[in-house]
Amino acid sequence: xxxxxxxxxxxxxxxxxxxxxxxxxxxxxxxxxxxxxxxxxxxxxxxxxxxxxxxxxxxxxxxxxxxxxxxxxxxxxxxxxxxxxxxxxxxxxxxxxxxxxxxxxxxxxxxxxxxxxxxxxxxxxxxxxxxxxxxxxxxxxxxxxxxxxxxxxxxxxxxxxxxxxxxxxxxxxxxxxxxxxxxxxxxxxxxxxxxxxxxxxxxxxxxxxxxxxxx
Numbered sequence: 001x002x003x004x005x006x007x008x009x010x011x012x013x014x015x016x017x018x019x020x021x022x023x024x025x026x027x028x029x030x031x032x033x034x035x036x037x038x039x040x041x042x043x044x045x046x047x048x049x050x051x052x053x054x055x056x057x058x059x060x061x062x063x064x065x066x067x068x069x070x071x072x073x074x075x076x077x078x079x080x081x082x083x084x085x086x087x088x089x090x091x092x093x094x095x096x097x098x099x100x101x102x103x104x105x106x107x108x109x110x111x112x113x114x115x116x117x118x119x120x121x122x123x124x125x126x127x128x129x130x131x132x133x134x135x136x137x138x139x140x141x142x143x144x145x146x147x148x149x150x151x152x153x154x155x156x157x158x159x160x161x162x163x164x165x166x167x168x169x170x171x172x173x174x175x176x177x178x179x180x181x182x183x184x185x186x187x188x189x190x191x192x193x194x195x196x197x198x199x200x201x202x203x204x205x206x207x208x209x210x211x212x213x214x215x
Contacts, residue, residue, distance in 0.1 A: 051127025074107025
C-alpha cells in the first residue's frame with residue numbers, strides 16, 4: 001500500500017509539472033505595449049528563424065508568453081488566439097498590435113507602433129528585423145491582432161487607417177466572429193492535437209520510468 005501511494009504521488013507530480021506550462025500560457029501577458037515595442041527595437045537587425053515575417057511574429061508571441069503556429073501570414077486573420085487577445089478586421093491598430101495583410105500568396109504580418117512606425121521582417125527582401133518610418137501603404141490590410149497587454153485597452157479603434165472597403169469585425173480569443181460564425185480552424189486543431197500527443201507521450205515515459213524505479 002505504501003509503495004502504491006508513493007507511485008501515485010510521483011505520477012501526480014509529473015502530470016502537474018507537464019500541465020503547469022499550459023496553465024501559465026493561458027494567463028494574460030505581464031508585458032506592457034511599451035515593453036513589447038522596446039523588445040522589437042532591441043532586435044533591429046536581428047534575424048529570427050528563416051528570416052520570414054512569420055518568424056518575427058512567432059518570436060513576438062514567445063516574448064509575450066504565448067506560442068504561435070508556424071503558418072502562412074494571411075492565416076493570422078482566422079487562427080484561434082491566446083486567451084484575452086482580440087482581432088479586429090479593418091480597424092485602426094494600437095501600439096504593439098500585429099498587422100495582418102492578405103496580399104500575394106502568403107500575405108504579410110508586422111508589428112505596429114504608429115502610422116509612421118512599423119516593424120517588419122522579410123521586408124523588401126531583407127531577412128532581418130527592420131523599422132519602416134514612412135506612412136505605410138495599407139493596401140491589402142486585413143486588420144490587426146491586439147495582445148492582452150498589462151496596459152491593454154479594448155483593442156483596435158473603429159476608424160480604419162484607410163478605407164479598406166471591409167466592414168470592421170472584432171473577434172475574440174476563440175476566433176469566432178461577431179458578424180459571422182467561424183469554421184473550424186484545421187491548423188489550430190492539428191497543432192493542439194500534436195501538443196496534446198507530445199504531453200501524453202512525456203507523461204507515459206515518466207510513468208514507465210517511475211514504475212521501473214520501484215521494482
